Amino acid sequence: MISSKKIILLLAILSCGRLFAQNSYSMKEAVGYAIENNLNIKNQKLEYLATKKQNLEVLSIGFPKVDASAEYTNFFELPVSLLPGAIFGAPAGTFIPVKFGVPHNFKLSFGASQMIFDGRYFVGVKATKDLLKTADYAITKVENDTRKNVSNAYIAALVAQESYKLVKENKATLERILFETRELYKQGFAEELDVNRLELALANLNTTIKDIENKSKNAKDALKFQMNIPVAEEIYLTENLDTLIQNALPLIENANFNPQDRIEYSLLSQQKILLGYDVKQKNSGYYPGIYAFANYSVNAQRNKFNFFNNDPWYRQGVWGLTMKIPIFDGLSRYASVEQAKIKELEAANNLENFTNGAKLQASVAQNNYASALEALQDQKANLALANKINNKMKVMFKEGVGNSLALSQSDADMVTAQLNYIQAVYNLLTSKIELQSALGKLNQ
Secondary structure (H helix, E strand, O other): OOOHHHHHHHHHHHHHHHHHHHOEEOHHHHHHHHHHHOHHHHHHHHHHHHHHHHHHHHHHOOOOEEEEEEEEEEOOOOOEEEEEHHHHOOOOOOEEEEEOOOOEEEEEEEEEEEEEEOHHHHHHHHHHHHHHHHHHHHHHHHHHHHHHHHHHHHHHHHHHHHHHHHHHHHHHHHHHHHHHHHHHHHOOOOOHHHHHHHHHHHHHHHHHHHHHHHHHHHHHHHHHHHHOOOOOOOOEEOOOHHHHHHHHOOOOOOOOOOHHHOHHHHHHHHHHHHHHHHHHHHHHHHOOEEEEEEEEEEEEEEOOOOOOOOOOOEEEEEEEEEEEOOOOOOOHHHHHHHHHHHHHHHHHHHHHHHHHHHHHHHHHHHHHHHHHHHHHHHHHHHHHHHHHHHHHHHHHHHOOOOOHHHHHHHHHHHHHHHHHHHHHHHHHHHHHHHHHHHOOOOOO
C-alpha cells in the first residue's frame, strides 16, 4: 500500500504543477491576460458605457416630459384688496379695504411638454453614433498600447532572465576552474597569483550577477503591473528566446504603409467629424424651435383644513404651442459658431500633421529594425568568436601553457559578449514591436 506520506507528497507535487501552469505565460498569453485585466482597458470600457448613457441622455431631450406637483398654501393673514368706495355709495375717490379668499388652498397639477422641432437636437442625435464610435476607437487605442507595453515588458523580463541564466552558468564554470587551480596551487603546480586573479574574476562576476538579478526582478514586476497581477505573486515566463528571434526575423516592409491603418488616425478623424457636428449644432441655434405643452390642474379652497369633504374641487386645463424665434443675441452665437469652425480647422491640421508624422515614424522604425537585425548578426559572430577564444584559453590553462590573467580576461570577454548579444536580441525584438506599432499592425 502507498503510505500517507507518499500520498501527501504526490498531492503537493500535483498542486505545485497546477500552480505553475496557472502562473505560466507565453508572450501571447501575457498579452491576452492583460487585455482582459488591465485597469486602463477596464476604465476605457467603462467610459464606453458612460458614452452610451450620455447618448441616451441626448436622445431623451426629444422624449415627452410629464410631471406632477402638489401645492398647499395657508393664508394665515388673507391679502387685502382696495375697492372704489363709489361702488358702495361712498364718496368718489375713497377706497374700501376688502379681504378675498380662504385660508386653506390645495392644488394638484399635471403637466406635459414635447419638443416639436429644434435644429440643435437633431444634429445632436446624428452625432451620437459617431460619439459612440469614438469611444470604441479609444478602447482599441488603449488595447494597442497595452499590447505594446506588455510585449516590451515581457521581452525585458525574458532577456533579463536569460542573462541571469548565462552568467550563472559562467559562474559555475569559473568556480570549477578556481577549485582546480587551488588544488594545483596546493600541489605546487600553480602560482598564488593565478588563484587570486581567478578569485577577483569570480568576485566581479558575482557583482554582475547581483545587478542582473535585481534588473530581472524589476523587469518581471513591471510586467506584472502591466498585466494587473499583484507584485507579490510569482509568475513564470515560458517563451523561448530563440523562437521570438525567429518570429522577429521576417522584415515588415512599409512601402505600402497607409496612415489610416493606425488607430490614432481613426480617432483624429472622428474628432474632426464631431467638431463638424458642433459647428452645425451651433448654427442650428439661428433656427426657431417649436414646443408643445399641456397642463391640467384641480384645486380646492377651504376655510378649514378639510379637503376631502363634499365641497367642490375646481378644474383647469390648457394646452398650446410655443415658438422661440432667435432675433438678436448680441453676436454671442456668431462668436460661438466661429470658435467651433476654428476648432474644426485645428482638427484637420492635427490629422494632416499625424499623417505626415506617421509616415516618418514608420520609416524610422523600419531603419531601426534593419539596424538592430544587422547588430544582432554582428553580436552573434562576436559571441561565437569569444566562445572559441575562451574554450581555447581554458584548454591552454589546463595544459599549463596559459596563464590565469589571460583566462580571467577571456572569461570577462565571454560574459561581455554574451550580455552584448542578449542586448542585441532585446533591441531587435523591441524594434520589431515598435515597427508593428508604427505600421498599425500590433494586433497581428
